[in-house]
Amino acid sequence: MNSPACVQTGTPPVESSVNMKKVAIASVIGTTVEWYDLFVFATASALVFNKIFFPAFDALIGTLLAFGTFASAYGARIVGAALFGHFGDKLGRKSMLLISLLTMGAATFAIGLLPDYASIGIWAPILLLTLRIIQGLALGGEWGGAVLMAVEHAPANQRGLYGSWVQIGVPAGTMIANLAFLAIAWWLSPEELLAWGWRIPFLASALLIAVGLYIRLNISETPAFNQAKAAEPQVKLPLAEICRKYWKQVLLGGVATMSTGASFNIIVAFGLTYGTQTLGFSRSIMLSVVLASCALCIVLLPVFGALSDRYGRKPIIIAGIVGEALVAFPMFWLMDTRELPLVFLGYGLLMTAFAANYGPIATFLAELFGTRVRYSGLSVAYMLSGLLGSAATPIITTALLAMTGKGSSVAWYMIGSAVISLIALLMLTETFKRDLSSASTSAH
Numbered sequence: 001m002n003s004p005a006c007v008q009t010g011t012p013p014v015e016s017s018v019n020m021k022k023v024a025i026a027s028v029i030g031t032t033v034e035w036y037d038l039f040v041f042a043t044a045s046a047l048v049f050n051k052i053f054f055p056a057f058d059a060l061i062g063t064l065l066a067f068g069t070f071a072s073a074y075g076a077r078i079v080g081a082a083l084f085g086h087f088g089d090k091l092g093r094k095s096m097l098l099i100s101l102l103t104m105g106a107a108t109f110a111i112g113l114l115p116d117y118a119s120i121g122i123w124a125p126i127l128l129l130t131l132r133i134i135q136g137l138a139l140g141g142e143w144g145g146a147v148l149m150a151v152e153h154a155p156a157n158q159r160g161l162y163g164s165w166v167q168i169g170v171p172a173g174t175m176i177a178n179l180a181f182l183a184i185a186w187w188l189s190p191e192e193l194l195a196w197g198w199r200i201p202f203l204a205s206a207l208l209i210a211v212g213l214y215i216r217l218n219i220s221e222t223p224a225f226n227q228a229k230a231a232e233p234q235v236k237l238p239l240a241e242i243c244r245k246y247w248k249q250v251l252l253g254g255v256a257t258m259s260t261g262a263s264f265n266i267i268v269a270f271g272l273t274y275g276t277q278t279l280g281f282s283r284s285i286m287l288s289v290v291l292a293s294c295a296l297c298i299v300l301l302p303v304f305g306a307l308s309d310r311y312g313r314k315p316i317i318i319a320g321i322v323g324e325a326l327v328a329f330p331m332f333w334l335m336d337t338r339e340l341p342l343v344f345l346g347y348g349l350l351m352t353a354f355a356a357n358y359g360p361i362a363t364f365l366a367e368l369f370g371t372r373v374r375y376s377g378l379s380v381a382y383m384l385s386g387l388l389g390s391a392a393t394p395i396i397t398t399a400l401l402a403m404t405g406k407g408s409s410v411a412w413y414m415i416g417s418a419v420i421s422l423i424a425l426l427m428l429t430e431t432f433k434r435d436l437s438s439a440s441t442s443a444h
Contacts, residue, residue, distance in 0.1 A: 019219075020153060024165045026215045027150045030101060031169025032176065033208040034142045037108040037135060038073070039177035040201045042269075047181065048198045052116045053125045073136030074391035077383040080140020082239050085376030088145055089238040093152070093375060094221050097145040101216065104138035105209030107131045112202030144379030147362045152222035152371075152436060157309055160432065163363030164305025170358070171294035171301075174268055178287055180204065224371050224436050238376040242369075246377050249368040253377075254384030255424035256317075257361050261389025262417040263324050263354045266410065267293060267347060270397040271335070274407060279338055289343055293351040300352060304359035312432045313364040317425060320357025325418035327353055332407035367431035374436075389417065 080100075088096040111131050117124045146166045154162040180201040188197040235241045242250060268290050275286040308316045327349040334346030362382075369377035393413075400409040 023153045026219050027146050027166045028168050030212045031146045032172040033212045035169045035173025036176045037104050039174050043181045053128050055117050074387045076133040076136025077140035080137035081379035081383040084141020085379045086238050088375035092221050093145045093148045100138045100141040107134040108205045112199040140383050151363050151366045152224035160308035160360050160363045161306040164301045164359040167301050171297040175294045235372045238373040241373050242377050250381045252424045252428050253365050253381035256421050257385035258389040259417040259421035260358045262393045265393040289347050293347040297351050297355050300355035301359040304356045308360035312430050313360045314430050316360050320353050321418050321422045323353030325415045328411035328414040332411050367434050
């Protein structure tokens with residue numbers, strides 16, 4: 001596991017430790033900002049966008065259109081993964097991370113300035129959709145680059161740990177986005193929220209972007225990329241190379257990661273709806289449950305990332321996937337008691353399983369690809385998983401609940417996602433002992 005080729009040389013231990021702290025902080029803050037921008041849109045879609053940008057339609061159609069605009073980013077994310085991955089493999093990881101952060105920040109800030117439907121008519125939702133697509137493009141390039149900045153800088157025996165820090169951005173971004181709207185809703189009247197208050201969380205992202213840029217400007221390009229650039233010619237078309245040599249890793253990696261998107265969306269989206277509309281809890285109580293589970297996830301992700309450095313990526317990820325399947329029914333049984341402590345317990349069990357799955361998966365995907373196409377391969381595989389898991393889950397789970405009226409139907413969906421992901425994962429080789437400068441690409 002501690003292959004000399006994997007460990008950075010020529011850097012004093014103290015300096016290396018300081019540099020890795022910078023990289024870890026940059027990874028957490030940068031991805032938190034990006035996911036905040038993404039999730040603040042989701043929150044606004046549920047609360048206000050149907051009234052502001054789609055008022056010509058009835059409430060249900062307006063809400064569906066708002067969520068349709070939200071879902072449009074998932075297709076854009078795959079395009080962004082290919083686009084940013086291409087230049088990230090040719091020009092470097094750092095430059096693409098800076099561009100993706102600025103792009104996401106500009107789009108989010110611009111949403112906060114958009115005129116509403118009453119002011120410019122149909123152009124309001126068209127502009128909203130355009131900016132949402134730009135957000136998706138930026139996120140498609142952000143995540144893979146952030147993972148590589150952490151994993152390619154890290155010592156060989158700590159790649160899982162540092163890769164897991166990138167994953168903290170998802171629960172942290174979710175928490176901050178929800179807290180921002182909770183604060184605005186508490187401070188303002190419903191009329192003020194609709195009139196102008198909803199803009200504040202979007203405009204406030206400018207401050208987060210500034211912090212993220214400052215930190216990222218002070219970290220260096222990854223050693224693995226510099227070594228590959230100096231040692232051999234670059235691939236002219238990384239995406240074509242992936243389609244030719246790495247298509248199995250992309251497809252299997254995307255499917256293997258699918259259950260993470262399904263589980264997390266059930267926790268933060270479907271569970272919120274189920275708890276309020278079916279079980280009768282107030283929205284504030286269910287949001288508290290979601291926020292508490294996200295806080296638990298932030299703590300657990302580095303733990304499981306570190307465990308993957310000791311025992312391997314696949315055993316920890318397999319434990320997480322199996323855990324998701326095993327707690328699917330118990331989570332809904334606990335929620336159906338309508339006892340708040342048991343609801344917290346159900347959420348905590350599923351979030352623990354999710355963290356075991358999600359913590360090591362970033363490093364695992366990165367280690368599947370060679371350095372010259374790693375940005376492209378990693379990004380496309382992960383964004384494919386988002387399309388299969390995250391994008392489809394809200395629609396499928398809502399339809400299942402509407403047809404059956406029972407949470408058990410959603411539990412079966414979660415089990416099905418876990419089984420499919422587990423099969424794909426078992427078809428991939430273990431990666432944690434690989435030398436990132438010459439990673440093997442075999443897949444069973």
